[in-house]
Amino acid sequence: METTPEIALALLAQMKRIRMVEEAIADRYPEGRMRCPTHLSIGQEAPAAVLGSLLRMDDLVVSSHRAHAHYLAKGGSLRALIAELYGKETGCSRGRGGSMHLVDIDAGFMGSTAIVANSIPVGAGLGLALRMRHSENIACIFLGDGAVEEGVFYETANFAVLRRLPVVFICENNGYSVYSPLSVRQPENRELSSLAAAIGLRSGCVDSVDVLALHAQVAERMRAAREECLPAFIEIKTFRWREHCGPNHDDDLGYRDARLVDYWHAHDPLRLLQERLLDERCITSVGLATMERGIRDEIEDAFRFAEDSPFPDPDTLAEGVYRADDSVGIPWVGN
Amino acid sequence: METTPEIALALLAQMKRIRMVEEAIADRYPEGRMRCPTHLSIGQEAPAAVLGSLLRMDDLVVSSHRAHAHYLAKGGSLRALIAELYGKETGCSRGRGGSMHLVDIDAGFMGSTAIVANSIPVGAGLGLALRMRHSENIACIFLGDGAVEEGVFYETANFAVLRRLPVVFICENNGYSVYSPLSVRQPENRELSSLAAAIGLRSGCVDSVDVLALHAQVAERMRAAREECLPAFIEIKTFRWREHCGPNHDDDLGYRDARLVDYWHAHDPLRLLQERLLDERCITSVGLATMERGIRDEIEDAFRFAEDSPFPDPDTLAEGVYRADDSVGIPWVGN
Amino acid sequence: MGRELNFCEAVNEALATAMTVDPDVICFGLGVGDPKNIFGTTLGLKERFGPDRVFDMPTSENAMTGIAVGASLLGLRPVMVHQRTDFFLLALDQLVNNAAKWHYMFGGGRAAGITIRLITGQGWGQGPTHSQNLHAWFAHIPGLKVVMPTNPYDAKGLLLASIFDPNPVVFIEHRWLHGSRAQVPDSPYRIPFGQAKELLAGQDLTIVATSYLTLEAWHAARFLRDQGISVSVIDLRSIKPLDRETIFRSVQTTGRLLVLDSAHLTGSVAGEIIALVASNLFAGLKQAPERMTFPDAPSPASPALTRNYYPRAPDIAAKVGEMLGRDVNPGALAAQCKFPHDVPGDWFNGPF
Amino acid sequence: MGRELNFCEAVNEALATAMTVDPDVICFGLGVGDPKNIFGTTLGLKERFGPDRVFDMPTSENAMTGIAVGASLLGLRPVMVHQRTDFFLLALDQLVNNAAKWHYMFGGGRAAGITIRLITGQGWGQGPTHSQNLHAWFAHIPGLKVVMPTNPYDAKGLLLASIFDPNPVVFIEHRWLHGSRAQVPDSPYRIPFGQAKELLAGQDLTIVATSYLTLEAWHAARFLRDQGISVSVIDLRSIKPLDRETIFRSVQTTGRLLVLDSAHLTGSVAGEIIALVASNLFAGLKQAPERMTFPDAPSPASPALTRNYYPRAPDIAAKVGEMLGRDVNPGALAAQCKFPHDVPGDWFNGPF
Ligand SMILES: Cc1ncc(C[n+]2csc(CCOP(=O)(O)OP(=O)(O)O)c2C)c(N)n1
Ligand SMILES: Cc1ncc(C[n+]2csc(CCOP(=O)(O)OP(=O)(O)O)c2C)c(N)n1
């Protein structure tokens, strides 16, 4: 698929939207009314935006603790996201899950979970069901470089290859698991994509600095995965700007090489894309301002919605543990 | 290391011993006095014998459910093995563990366990301790082709490479997990050793039909592993002759291609080695008969020992759950 | 119409029925479709329903459980099986962090409608890692249902109820029950969870049991009856949900409670039941409620040690006698047993 | 000589002491040696004892637990830490099938002398997968010891006892205790397991608690004392081994028992304790023993829902009042709390 100007603009808009949402969350987090652990995607907007533009509405997604971007890019409701952070009944998980447990079934966002790697097999299970139903959709599994260390990633990949499941693993390699660099977790010189290839996945590694190149490369791989119906693994090099969990910057802690931080600040994929689209006159500065205003309004609306929404009724605390429906006609017998 | 005639003879003796022990167990199992699930190694003697000859007395071994051969080749007591199968107090695990839980600390056989793959990290932990103590020994981890499917194998291999642990994974690939062929468990054309290599292990695959070639190749890899102090993975192609668990043949069930079974019967590593050593006059038929008699006597003695040994005292059933020693001088305080 | 089936045949029939009724039912596990077909319980399914719906799997318990969860979110009804409960320890992240919580933590949308069949080992030296019982663990987790059938009739009805329940169900089959036989209707039926069955109604003492221990309790109760002791035997059938009412009703009559549980004493479901009765029915109790369980020690392999590990009918009878202050001569009951203590009967001759 | 330390400092001191005393002590876990150093508990250790003994690890909980087991077989004393109990669900095969059984199933040779520090989350929207409490599970497994310290003094003494215990010990730290302060001797000492501490001795009712709930119980008891209700508060400190004697002795005096437990009701340790008392001390009970626990529902993220999820001092006071038939006005106690219900105090301001 060619990356048309329309697509480029849509990518810009989505990335901007994600960034501005995350920044708004960060700004307001210290008020202490979004009371749940929150992992922001600032700096990592590109993979989400690209996948969001390539996945179909009825393709499916699962993700991890750092899921705001994936949820939004897949079409999840912004209002429901912010309300979830506020612990409101109108939240996407009715306040039960918080930032780490997002869902929007209508948008095909099937759930994000907070135990590292444990949504990976869930994504493959979606793939199994899609395959059984002869669907043309695919299931997209977002994971981090840390998640690759869990055995369940490997087990899932093995099964996906064995049964040729229509799944794509999107591994956002931001080089860190919390404060831990890859060097304390994985052997030097490991290529995650070679590892995935050895398990049998169609694999490749792409950089997220150039968003349009990223889009083109991921598009090609997604097309192949869809057409050949073979599971794929795409490693995307990216960088998290803020602290692992919470609204702050944490580079004062010195856990990341200053040059690395500087490099990514100088190569912010969002800014580079924006400059390029301005340069190439795909968008004017007026158009950009309009875009930003639109996003700001949407964000304002979402926060207002969240703040105005009611909290869950405390008396419903223990409800909803079990689902009640009974859809089959097999008769019940008594004692 | 060159495979000298002495070594060749020792390999023959060890393989013969393992085969004859296993056959004796199989013969007597129907008596119903060895009352525990028992996984025989008939057909798979070569890897155990080769490793037994290459490991030093103070190298360490862990293994799985199918561990008789590994235990014996490492120097584990035959008497204690048979007594364990009989559930006797003189068994290597005092009757608590049965065939699936063997141990002989003096021989460096640190334990075999019956949950697929769960002794793998234990072996790596031994390696970690050896490394911390600047020992020149290595820890050898026996596993099957099924165990490779557990995530813990992958997690362990990653850590072993990361920390350069002195461990060698010996993967006996007999093509089956119980009745399940590799084809229902792993992708076609997978090379286990390439997979291991992608994780970062020094890897190779060798065949066990020619025992002397196997010995030479494994010796070379073990030497490298020891000298470079890098963890290694050696896949050894082998074949199990009897049923997965229990004393019988089960090829009437038709789960294995008859040609495969025929091939391995025609290429019994033990018989081929024996014929070759006779051919090459490394041993005479008289020498062979003496060897067999010696083994038979040892086996007779072990069964007699087991049968004559007392059962554990039923009153000790709940004892030994916790270990009692207290070896540090930090004072205890009361309330 | 009914016929006599054994437990494995009843499970097999439930699976076949479920797969016929609903094309969304799938069935997998290590050994599904192999020549032994999980002690015969999955016999013929692959042939009838095809390898897409019935399949063997890699030795990857954790991922495969997550895959079941994922598949269920799109409406499939996966039935996974493990030949021993012990193997399932690898999959508890998926069971507890995902399956059990999915419905609740995402605010009530989808649920993980999976069924996990776990087979419990006992006897013939299964030893410490092939005969564990973890139903107390499962019962502790909100969002799970835990079913422990005792006979072929219940096995069929409870398994069908499990498969079509929209929530995750842990379905525990005791290996020693696999050979038991009973009349089983050939038409499909479901038995609701949370309905215990009072097998015998008595006046002197209530025995609460599950799964295989129900049989031992029944033998003990029949033996005691001949000595003029009238014991209630309640088979819980599911422990989550738990049928408190039936337990309470019986204890209200007898005032005496003995709970049997095939698990380690500390933290057992037996303890939970005693706590419930002590807290809710204190005034109705005539004496201290008691329990018989496995000891707080791993299950040893040697038959010399398992003899006293598992409570059997004579032990139960003796315990009831002790609680009632009656001499009951359990030796007479023990003498009736015609096969070694570490097998359930003639049909089982090791090793699994 | 003692000084005031907080809980994290006490844990840190215990670790440093252990590593100084014994070169075989090693310490690892996700985040060990990073700038936050597990809420400061592993601060400075890597620098002092080197990266061979103190290290971060891959996100591979299961293998790393097995690696600890293996290392312990050669005499190392690994101390592993998880920032949340929930993450440890991945490692239960190693804990239960290997660590807990090693000594027994190999006939009494080596043992898995490992210490697993688990930190329990609460408040600030930790939600369903970051605030689980599984001590009932661990207590159910023979071969494990389970320790739940309440204050810095006990944390140091019990952690040193854990590290030098030759058996696997699960050491549970409630995150809300990390900020608590107390006098801690600077010399090394060990507190034996299975010795509960009676914090208050009373006549009317016995409260049994562990870990963070002990603090809530203590506040409730002090409040009740002013109203003329005299309550015993027992801090178990370890739940396996369990100090039955101290519980029994107190209940023998008061005749009334309330057990608090930071876990789901069904299958809780609270139930186990009630069962023990009901079975062994039936005649000594004046009324039905009761328990207060979390509900049988996952822990929700929203602060609106957690308010009623966790039993707090006013709830405990109210419950005691109810059991004694006394009006105790718990509202007055609730009014004393000066910070939001979902943080332990001013020192905690989210997110973890
Ligand atoms: C099983 C488990 N272990 C540890 C954690 C704590 N934890 C939360 S996020 C995280 C980092 C994961 O790193 P990565 O997968 O690279 O994702 P990133 O945060 O970089 O996006 C860790 C270790 C967890 N949630 N689950
Ligand atoms: C976790 C776990 N899953 C399943 C089993 C049942 N099981 C016992 S041995 C075995 C086969 C393992 O195959 P492999 O590793 O190739 O060893 P082999 O029997 O061929 O020597 C299986 C699946 C088990 N013991 N543990």
Ligand SMILES: [Mg+2]
């Ligand atoms: Mg990362």
Ligand SMILES: [Mg+2]
């Ligand atoms: Mg095999």
